[in-house]
Amino acid sequence: MTDAIHSTVIDAPTALLLRPRLRFLLIVLASAALLLTILLTANYLLERQQLEQSAFDSARSQASAAKQQIDAEFAGVRDTANNIADDLSNGTLAHISADIEARLEAETTANPQINGLGTNFEPFAFSPAERLYQAYRYLDADGAFVTLVHVPYEYTLPEPPPEDTESRHTAWYHEPIDNGARWDEPFLAE
Structure with a gap:
């Protein structure tokens, strides 16, 4: 079964x-x-x-x-x-320092997007009695505007070779003269 x-x-x-x-x-x-x-x-x-x-x-x-x-x-x-x-x-x-400084101040105040603005003159172009003149207004690290006038170095000298770390670099002056207007990297004064 x-x-x-x-x-x-x-x-x-x-x-x-x-x-x-x-x-x-x-x-x-x-x-x-x-x-x-x-x-x-x-x-x-x-x-x-x-x-x-x-x-x-x-x-x-x-x-x-x-x-x-x-x-x-x-x-x-x-x-x-x-x-x-x-x-x-x-x-x-006018080529008067106070007028130029006032204009830079007015422009940087009216245009908050501008954090640095300057003028640079070729030798004796500002005044026959003054070889070089520069006015530069910029925002410092604290957010306050500072104006530099009469740069204490010869910015019309040729650009030093890259290995020369002691000389002032002057491409910011020569490049626009040689090649026309351009944008520069921001400059932070020391």
Whole structure:
């Protein structure tokens, strides 16, 4: 009798294989799960790509707006410098130290984005009695404006070689004369 019982007992994996409906249902469910996984993954990748593109577009837009703002600030600073140069050249601003210092003060007060502004004259251009003249107004480390007048060194000398660390560097003077107007690195006086 035990032989008859053993012949009718079927293990679970074999039972699943023997039931076609159950096997079909499992295949359909597995296929649906696979399809759902593929669709969700594709949707995730598409949304991620759209989010990245949106972030990139936003960054590009912000950079463009910042560029326009910086360009406008630089244009204003350039115009200020050009106006001072024009006024010195045409005599509207006299070659009088007090007048020049007052103009530098007025411009730096009116334009808070300017943290340093100066004038430099070629030899004897300021006055036949004075070889060199320079006035430079700048923000010091404490945030207060300081004005330097009559620089105590010969800024018209050629630029020293790079290995010469003792001489004053004068490229700030020569470069614009040789190559036209330019922006300089900020100068922090000691």
